[in-house]
Amino acid sequence: MPTAEEIFTKVRETLVDALGVDDDEVTPEATLVGDLGAESIDFLDIVFRLEKNFSIKIPRGELFPESLAADQTLVKDGVVTPQGIAELRSRMPHADVDKFAKNPKVENIQELFTVQMIVNFLQNKLAGGSA
């Protein structure tokens, strides 16, 4: 069972390969979209590489949940509803939903996708949980 440090190092290598960023740009708080310039297709590439590098399977939507924006009970007028926030908590126990809840605009959902989020997800997954 790798340590958090070892997981972080491998995640960093994965993101450097997938996104073409430098080592030092990959900090735990860095957001994939805002800071590291990831686009939607990069998420697919990242999932492939994580599966290969950690010898695990990541079912679709487990690490990066599919768009919630389409569901009207979860998002209304560009703001995520309390029900939507609860949905995020249950789908993404590895993410910092509290931080998001302070300004729950739809466009801020992508701020949830940080390097630390990936590390947390992997820690849960490797420990035998289903994240």
Added chain:
Amino acid sequence: MRWFWIDRFVEFQSGSHAKAIKNVTLAEEHLHDHFPGFPVMPGSLIIEGMAQTGGILLGEMLHFENLIVLAKIPKVMFYSCACPGDTLAYDVRLLDAREDGGFVECTARVGDRLVAEAEIVFARVPRGGSQTLSQESLMATMQLLNVWETHRGQPHCGQTNGAGTAEPV
């Protein structure tokens, strides 16, 4: 110009790997501008050839149910040139295939000489909307590229009958 950047499949192992060839010829218009007096196959078209080989390999494994599009080229390296008279061989290995798309690793060689290598990510486009490529035209393309003869075993979907129309299996 028909956008075929491979001429024939010479190997096809469903879900695993495939090899296709492209013969570079002086009859290709663009070579006379790329470059005048020194024709070399553009790298972008070598990538396109690798992508077509990989895209068909991936599409076949997913039963050609959806359109496969080139989405991302994480890595590509060019080592030497491909010139008129050369036969480029694209060797593609399928590393991952899933609902959303796939990931392939490819090399391009002229004989033993390495010309290029690349990693390519494909996305699978859901059915519906404005799909210009019909299943029949894709099956006809497969026929031209000799996919079915090199393919071990039966095609997963769409076999042409004598009249050349595609039927679902």
